[in-house]
Amino acid sequence: MKRHLTAREAGLMSCHVCGQLAHIPADRAALLRCPRCRAPMHLRKPASVSTTWALIIAAAVLFVPANLLPMMTTSSLLGRQQDTIMSGVVFLWQSGSWPLAAVVFFASIMVPLLKIIALAWLTVTVQRRSRRSVMQRTRLYRIVEFVGRWSMLDIYVITILVALVNFRGLATIEAGPAAIAFGAVVVLTMFAAMSFDPRLIWDPLTESGKPATHV
Amino acid sequence: MSDPTPPALPTAVVDPPRRFRIPLVWVIPIVAALIGLFLAGRTWYEQGPVVTLQFRTGAGLEPGKTRIKYKDVDVGQISTVRLAKDGSHVVATAQMAREAAPLLVEDTRFWVVSAKVSGSAVSGLDTLLSGTYVGMDAGKSSEARRDFVGLEDAPVVSLGVPGRSFALHADTLGSIDVGTPVYFRRIQAGQVTAFKLDDAGQHLDIQVFIKAPYDRFVTIDTRFWNASGIDLKLGAEGLQLNTESATAILAGGLAFETPPGGDTEAAPAGQDFRLFPTRAEALKQPSSNAQIWQLRFTETLRGLSVGAPVDFRGIQIGEVISISPDVDVDAADVGLQVDIAVFPERMQSRRDATQDMSEADFRAFVDRLIKRGLRAQLRNGNLVTGQLYVAMDFFPNAGTAKIDWAGQPPQLPTQRGSLDELQATLSRIAAKLDRLPLDDIAAETRRAIAGLASAVERTEALMQRLDGLASNEVRAAVAETQQTMAEARAAVADGRRLLASDAPLQQDLRDSLQELSRAAQSLRHLTDMLERNPEALLRGKPEEKP
Numbered sequence: 001m002k003r004h005l006t007a008r009e010a011g012l013m014s015c016h017v018c019g020q021l022a023h024i025p026a027d028r029a030a031l032l033r034c035p036r037c038r039a040p041m042h043l044r045k046p047a048s049v050s051t052t053w054a055l056i057i058a059a060a061v062l063f064v065p066a067n068l069l070p071m072m073t074t075s076s077l078l079g080r081q082q083d084t085i086m087s088g089v090v091f092l093w094q095s096g097s098w099p100l101a102a103v104v105f106f107a108s109i110m111v112p113l114l115k116i117i118a119l120a121w122l123t124v125t126v127q128r129r130s131r132r133s134v135m136q137r138t139r140l141y142r143i144v145e146f147v148g149r150w151s152m153l154d155i156y157v158i159t160i161l162v163a164l165v166n167f168r169g170l171a172t173i174e175a176g177p178a179a180i181a182f183g184a185v186v187v188l189t190m191f192a193a194m195s196f197d198p199r200l201i202w203d204p205l206t207e208s209g210k211p212a213t214h215v
Numbered sequence: 216m217s218d219p220t221p222p223a224l225p226t227a228v229v230d231p232p233r234r235f236r237i238p239l240v241w242v243i244p245i246v247a248a249l250i251g252l253f254l255a256g257r258t259w260y261e262q263g264p265v266v267t268l269q270f271r272t273g274a275g276l277e278p279g280k281t282r283i284k285y286k287d288v289d290v291g292q293i294s295t296v297r298l299a300k301d302g303s304h305v306v307a308t309a310q311m312a313r314e315a316a317p318l319l320v321e322d323t324r325f326w327v328v329s330a331k332v333s334g335s336a337v338s339g340l341d342t343l344l345s346g347t348y349v350g351m352d353a354g355k356s357s358e359a360r361r362d363f364v365g366l367e368d369a370p371v372v373s374l375g376v377p378g379r380s381f382a383l384h385a386d387t388l389g390s391i392d393v394g395t396p397v398y399f400r401r402i403q404a405g406q407v408t409a410f411k412l413d414d415a416g417q418h419l420d421i422q423v424f425i426k427a428p429y430d431r432f433v434t435i436d437t438r439f440w441n442a443s444g445i446d447l448k449l450g451a452e453g454l455q456l457n458t459e460s461a462t463a464i465l466a467g468g469l470a471f472e473t474p475p476g477g478d479t480e481a482a483p484a485g486q487d488f489r490l491f492p493t494r495a496e497a498l499k500q501p502s503s504n505a506q507i508w509q510l511r512f513t514e515t516l517r518g519l520s521v522g523a524p525v526d527f528r529g530i531q532i533g534e535v536i537s538i539s540p541d542v543d544v545d546a547a548d549v550g551l552q553v554d555i556a557v558f559p560e561r562m563q564s565r566r567d568a569t570q571d572m573s574e575a576d577f578r579a580f581v582d583r584l585i586k587r588g589l590r591a592q593l594r595n596g597n598l599v600t601g602q603l604y605v606a607m608d609f610f611p612n613a614g615t616a617k618i619d620w621a622g623q624p625p626q627l628p629t630q631r632g633s634l635d636e637l638q639a640t641l642s643r644i645a646a647k648l649d650r651l652p653l654d655d656i657a658a659e660t661r662r663a664i665a666g667l668a669s670a671v672e673r674t675e676a677l678m679q680r681l682d683g684l685a686s687n688e689v690r691a692a693v694a695e696t697q698q699t700m701a702e703a704r705a706a707v708a709d710g711r712r713l714l715a716s717d718a719p720l721q722q723d724l725r726d727s728l729q730e731l732s733r734a735a736q737s738l739r740h741l742t743d744m745l746e747r748n749p750e751a752l753l754r755g756k757p758e759e760k761p
C-alpha cells in the first residue's frame with residue numbers, strides 16, 4: 001500500500017472543533033489549545049483506547065441483563081405477559097413471521113453483539129499495533145459507526161407501544177428493565193465507536209515499530 | 216521529506232501542563248458492572264424455589280404461561296409440563312416466587328382453576344379469557360415441602376378462612392353437593408366441603424365447614440337438617456310449606472339450629488352430628504327418651520300414617536312410629552297394632568313431679584291414669600284429608616282396663632274412634648226401637664178398652680134397673696149419670712177408633728219409627744262411606760263403578 005504523508009509527520013495538527021490547522025509546538029507534554037477557538041488540541045483523540053475499552057466493557061456487561069430481563073410487559077384482559085427480546089423472536093418465529101423474526105434478531109441481538117466484538121477487535125489490534133488488514137479494519141469501523149443508531153429499533157418500538165397501548169384495564173404495555181439496559185448497550189457502543197480514533201489503525205504503518213504517542 | 220506547510224499557519228497555544236487526570240471514562244463500566252450485579256443479584260434473590268406438581272391431566276397447563284396464584288396474586292409460573300414415567304399422570308414443574316417459599320409446606324394445596332358453572336355457583340369465569348391457572352392454598356404446617364399432588368377440584372374453603380369443620384351422618388345425599396350452602400337462621404354460615412360413603416355403604420359422611428363467627432353457634436345439641444328444595448307436607452296439621460332460600464330450592468342446602476335450652480358451649484371441631492331429613496324431625500325431642508307404647512285397634516287405620524301426631528287434648532306428646540297388622544292365630548283374629556313413641560318431657564308437670572319418678576311409681580301412676588279412664592283413640596285430624604291421629608284422653612265411662620307391663624312394649628287400652636262410636640250408638644238405638652212390641656201394646660190396649668166397654672154396658676143395665684126404683688131425684692141423678700155414661704161411651708168409642716190398628720195415630724207412630732230406623736241406616740251408610748272416602752266431603756260422592 002502506498003504510504004502518504006500524515007499530518008503528524010508534517011508537524012501539523014487540526015482542531016477537533018473548528019478544524020483549524022496549526023503547527024505542533026516543541027513542548028509536546030504541554031496542554032495545547034486551538035489558536036483560533038481555544039479548544040483543547042490533540043494529535044489523536046485523547047485516551048481513545050482506554051475510553052473505548054471502558055465503554056465496550058460497560059456495554060458487554062449490560063448486554064447480559066438486556067437479553068435476560070423482560071423487555072416489555074403486556075398486561076391485558078387475557079393476563080400479564082413478560083417478554084424478553086429472545087422470547088419475542090421465538091414468538092415471531094413460531095407464529096410464522098420469519099422475516100420479522102430475522103429482522104428483530106439481527107437488529108436487537110446480533111448487531112449489538114457484533115458491534116461489541118468488532119470494537120473490541122479494533123481496539124485490541126490497535127493496542128497490538130497490528131499492521132495487517134488495515135483497510136478492512138477501517139471499513140469495519142465505518143460500518144460499526146453507521147449501523148450504531150439502527151440498533152435502537154427495539155427501543156423505538158417499545159416507546160411507541162407504551163405510549164399508544166394504554167387502555168386502562170383492557171391492555172397496557174410497560175417497558176421492562178431490559179429496555180433500559182438495552183438502550184444503554186446501544187448508546188455505549190455508539191460512544192465507544194465515537195471515542196475510537198480510526199487514525200490509530202493507520203499509525204503503526206507510519207511509525208515503524210515506534211510506539212505512538214497519544215497526546 | 217520537505218515541509219509543505221505554509222508558514223502562515225499558527226502554532227497551537229501552549230497551556231501549562233495539567234496535573235494527573237482521573238480517567239473518568241472508567242466510571243462507566245464500573246457503573247454498568249454495578250447495575251449488572253444489582254440486576255443479577257435481584258433476579259437471583261427473587262428466584263424462589265422450584266416445585267413439582269402432580270396432576271391427573273395436563274389440561275390447560277402451558278409451560279411458561281400458566282401462573283400459580285395465591286389469593287389472586289401471582290406466586291409462580293409453570294415452567295415445564297411432562298408426562299410421568301409410567302404415563303399415569305402429569306408432572307409439572309413450577310418456578311415459585313421467593314415470597315411464596317414459606318407458603319410451600321406440608322399441607323399446601325394446588326389445583327387447576329378453570330371455568331365452572333353449577334347450580335349454586337359460577338366460578339372461574341375469568342379463566343375463560345385469561346386461560347387456566349393453578350390455584351394455591353397455603354398450608355399451616357411448618358414442614359417445608361417441594362413436591363405436591365394437585366387436587367382434582369378446587370377446595371371449597373381455603374385454609375386461611377377462620378371457622379370449623381364438622382361431620383354429618385346421613386342416610387342419603389339428597390341434593391347435597393360439594394359447595395352446598397349451610398344456613399343458620401337463613402344466613403349462609405358455611406358450606407359442604409366433602410362427602411363420602413362410609414365403608415359399609417350404609418351411611419354418608421358429609422363434611423361441612425362453618426365459617427366464623429357462626430361456628431360458635433354449633434354446640435353439642437345442635438341439629439342439622441336438609442333444607443333442600445321445598446318441604447311441602449300434608450299432615451294432620453294441614454298443609455305446611457317450608458323452605459330456606461331461593462338457592463336452597465334450586466340447588467339444595469343444609470341448615471342448623473340449636474333447640475332452645477340446648478348446650479351453649481361451642482362444639483369442638485370435627486364433632487359428629489346426625490343429618491335429619493327435615494327441620495321438624497331435627498328439632499323434635501331426642502327419641503332416646505321416648506317411651507314406646509303399643510296400641511291395638513279393631514277399626515280401620517286408613518288415614519293414619521307413620522309420624523302422625525299423638526296428642527293429648529291438643530298438645531302433641533309423641534308420634535306414631537309403626538303400624539302393622541297383628542295376627543292372633545289362636546283367636547283367629549286380625550287386629551292392627553300401632554306403636555307410638557311418647558316423649559315424657561312434654562308431659563312434665565310444672566312442679567316436675569314426674570321427673571324423678573321411679574319405674575314402679577311411674578307404673579303405678581299410669582295405672583291410676585288408666586283407672587281414671589285414660590285411653591288412646593283414633594280421631595280424625597282433618598276432615599278434608601281424612602288424616603287420623605292418635606288422641607289420648609280420659610273416658611270416665613270406659614270400662615275397666617289394665618296395662619300388661621310385661622308386654623314389650625306395654626299395651627295401652629284403646630277406645631273406639633268418635634265417629635265409629637257415634638255410628639255404633641245410633642245403630643244400637645235403631646235396634647232397640649226395632650225391638651219395641653208395638654203390635655202387642657196395641658192389642659193389649661184394644662182388649663182393655665173392650666173390657667171397659669162391657670163394664671160400661673153392664674153399668675148401663677144396672678142404671679136402667681135403678682131407674683125404675685129410684686125417686687125423681689135419683690132419676691135425675693141417674694139421668695145425669697146416664698148422660699155421663701153416654702159421653703163415656705162416646706169417649707170409649709173415640710178411644711177404640713183411636714186404637715184401631717188402622718187408626719191414624721198408630722199409623723203415624725209406626726211410620727215415624729220406620730222413618731227413624733231408615734235414618735239410622737242412612738247414617739250408617741254415610742259414616743261407612745265417609746270412612747272409606749273421606750274426600751267425599753270435598754268432592755262429593757264418588758261415581759259408582761258399574
